[in-house]
Amino acid sequence: xxxxxxxxxxxxxxxxxxxxxxxxxxxxxxxxxxxxxxxxxxxxxxxxxxxxxxxxxxxxxxxxxxxxxxxxxxxxxxxxxxxxxxxxxxxxxxxxxxxxxxxxxxxxxxxxxxxxxxxxxxxxxxxxxxxxxxxxxxxxxxxxxxxxx
Amino acid sequence: xxxxxxxxxxxxxxxxxxxxxxxxxxxxxxxxxxxxxxxxxxxxxxxxxxxxxxxxxxxxxxxxxxxxxxxxxxxxxxxxxxxxxxxxxxxxxxxxxxxxxxxxxxxxxxxxxxxxxxxxxxxxxxxxxxxxxxxxxxxxxxxxxxxxx
Amino acid sequence: xxxxxxxxxxxxxxxxxxxxxxxxxxxxxxxxxxxxxxxxxxxxxxxxxxxxxxxxxxxxxxxxxxxxxxxxxxxxxxxxxxxxxxxxxxxxxxxxxxxxxxxxxxxxxxxxxxxxxxxxxxxxxxxxxxxxxxxxxxxxxxxxxxxxx
Amino acid sequence: xxxxxxxxxxxxxxxxxxxxxxxxxxxxxxxxxxxxxxxxxxxxxxxxxxxxxxxxxxxxxxxxxxxxxxxxxxxxxxxxxxxxxxxxxxxxxxxxxxxxxxxxxxxxxxxxxxxxxxxxxxxxxxxxxxxxxxxxxxxxxxxxxxxxx
Numbered sequence: 001x002x003x004x005x006x007x008x009x010x011x012x013x014x015x016x017x018x019x020x021x022x023x024x025x026x027x028x029x030x031x032x033x034x035x036x037x038x039x040x041x042x043x044x045x046x047x048x049x050x051x052x053x054x055x056x057x058x059x060x061x062x063x064x065x066x067x068x069x070x071x072x073x074x075x076x077x078x079x080x081x082x083x084x085x086x087x088x089x090x091x092x093x094x095x096x097x098x099x100x101x102x103x104x105x106x107x108x109x110x111x112x113x114x115x116x117x118x119x120x121x122x123x124x125x126x127x128x129x130x131x132x133x134x135x136x137x138x139x140x141x142x143x144x145x146x147x148x149x
Numbered sequence: 150x151x152x153x154x155x156x157x158x159x160x161x162x163x164x165x166x167x168x169x170x171x172x173x174x175x176x177x178x179x180x181x182x183x184x185x186x187x188x189x190x191x192x193x194x195x196x197x198x199x200x201x202x203x204x205x206x207x208x209x210x211x212x213x214x215x216x217x218x219x220x221x222x223x224x225x226x227x228x229x230x231x232x233x234x235x236x237x238x239x240x241x242x243x244x245x246x247x248x249x250x251x252x253x254x255x256x257x258x259x260x261x262x263x264x265x266x267x268x269x270x271x272x273x274x275x276x277x278x279x280x281x282x283x284x285x286x287x288x289x290x291x292x293x294x295x296x297x298x
Numbered sequence: 299x300x301x302x303x304x305x306x307x308x309x310x311x312x313x314x315x316x317x318x319x320x321x322x323x324x325x326x327x328x329x330x331x332x333x334x335x336x337x338x339x340x341x342x343x344x345x346x347x348x349x350x351x352x353x354x355x356x357x358x359x360x361x362x363x364x365x366x367x368x369x370x371x372x373x374x375x376x377x378x379x380x381x382x383x384x385x386x387x388x389x390x391x392x393x394x395x396x397x398x399x400x401x402x403x404x405x406x407x408x409x410x411x412x413x414x415x416x417x418x419x420x421x422x423x424x425x426x427x428x429x430x431x432x433x434x435x436x437x438x439x440x441x442x443x444x445x446x447x
Numbered sequence: 448x449x450x451x452x453x454x455x456x457x458x459x460x461x462x463x464x465x466x467x468x469x470x471x472x473x474x475x476x477x478x479x480x481x482x483x484x485x486x487x488x489x490x491x492x493x494x495x496x497x498x499x500x501x502x503x504x505x506x507x508x509x510x511x512x513x514x515x516x517x518x519x520x521x522x523x524x525x526x527x528x529x530x531x532x533x534x535x536x537x538x539x540x541x542x543x544x545x546x547x548x549x550x551x552x553x554x555x556x557x558x559x560x561x562x563x564x565x566x567x568x569x570x571x572x573x574x575x576x577x578x579x580x581x582x583x584x585x586x587x588x589x590x591x592x593x594x595x596x
Contacts, residue, residue, distance in 0.1 A: 022205075051173060059175075062214075089240065093237070115413060115440070118540045237535075244416060260431070289535060323498050326475065348471050350470065351471075357471070359511060359516070360508075362511055362515070362537075364508075385507055390538075
């Protein structure tokens with residue numbers, strides 16, 4: 001596979017989809033899961049006025065939440081069955097105003113680990129005439145056993 | 150004043166309120182400005198199912214967006230008139246699940262600067278039986294001249 | 299105790315001193331352990347020309363390494379016996395040039411945890427006529443069992 | 448050029464070399480400038496017992512200082528003449544113990560800007576039998592006019 005990672009759970013895509021579907025905030029954002037590969041997840045968020053900052057662009061918080069989720073699910077895609085993912089910490093640099101019809105948030109695993117997984121994320125604001133790199137993230141994720149497992 | 154900072158714009162509170170009111174995302178969150186002092190801003194966000202993660206707690210993205218705004222407005226409160234604030238970058242550690250009736254996001258200026266202002270933020274999940282420290286942030290803000298100024 | 303934390307290992311000071319004494323880089327810096335309390339460690343580094351950046355101030359790397367060690371040992375002071383500490387990640391904002399006769403790096407535990415401990419650190423450049431806040435850090439530490447334990 | 452960036456100062460390599468040569472800490476580390484391209488700088492640090500942590504590996508502070516310098520000089524390579532570079536902030540994840548004969552710290556510009564330049568850095572511990580990715584950094588740099596310019 002392109003990412004070079006082997007999933008430990010053959011149902012990793014289903015696991016990511018189920019967790020995604022339970023997130024109220026991502027529904028509020030009308031966010032869509034566009035890519036789920038081992039160690040790589042991409043989430044798209046269409047523009048709407050309920051997601052703006054004071055200049056009517058995407059609020060940085062939307063991009064950060066989408067990147068956090070994309071990184072978290074990229075990490076989860078490599079975790080053992082019956083594990084859920086938590087964000088330990090994240091750091092993000094905002095590179096440009098997020099002006100566009102939709103946001104693309106792509107998370108990738110840099111280093112999977114037994115306890116901790118390091119991910120990077122990049123967000124792009126896209127419209128018909130191209131896309132622009134608007135944010136870059138470095139994040140630490142951890143896996144914990146499912147409560148009902 | 151308690152924070153020890155002197156605002157350069159006597160209308161700093163009005164400036165923060167006007168910018169806050171233009172943010173679609175904060176309206177989506179039903180966020181409230183609770184405190185505006187020189188170098189200190191506090192924002193409250195009531196719980197709702199549209200703001201949750203997969204376990205029905207506050208999504209980390211809500212706390213991060215609220216902390217980003219609280220830190221940004223804390224920085225703006227010390228900036229010259231006709232300036233607006235942009236987030237350069239932020240880093241946040243998530244300390245506990247954000248379970249509660251509302252989130253309190255408090256931003257404080259650590260070091261104001263001509264070009265860059267360093268802030269820290271702390272978020273608490275609160276309910277009738279107390280509050281819990283759920284996140285801590287370190288962020289860099291910058292001021293740019295208002296477009297129409 | 300002032301920090302409000304209870305050490306789990308009564309010999310925490312000895313454990314910190316022994317680990318500190320094994321660090322070649324801290325000897326190169328002529329760094330001194332000045333404070334070891336539960337959850338708080340302070341390290342001092344005297345100025346020397348071997349520790350400078352291009353303007354003959356303390357190199358940021360010296361302050362960052364000292365803060366990393368102060369935060370790591372603050373975390374270690376609260377860990378169980380026969381544990382050693384590793385830095386997961388850190389983020390630091392440099393606030394001012396570090397001009398002075400010595401550097402003070404103070405690390406404090408924000409949130410101790412079973413697997414992960416979150417710390418903050420602050421560095422000051424000090425001389426006879428006072429001290430200046432030159433850096434602030436937010437870091438994540440983890441404990442692992444001693445190899446020979 | 449491979450990095451895709453155009454330097455604004457034709458003497459950018461000379462400028463980087465001169466600044467590097469004035470850094471006492473990098474001399475203490477016996478660090479070498481190995482690559483200076485537009486937007487990309489690589490620094491190597493040979494192992495010595497004066498650069499170790501408690502397990503006799505490279506101290507994280509060595510890798511962080513080398514990455515900070517590599518990122519700073521990558522940023523400086525794209526800045527206007529008579530500018531010097533300062534680190535605003537950096538965040539680093541430590542991925543593996545830095546065991547090896549030398550450290551390779553590579554800094555690359557992600558986004559050059561008029562006031563702020565965002566860089567990423569990656570460090571590898573290398574020996575005869577290969578190299579290992581030991582740290583990844585995201586950093587913000589700024590340029591200021593030379594004092595004597």
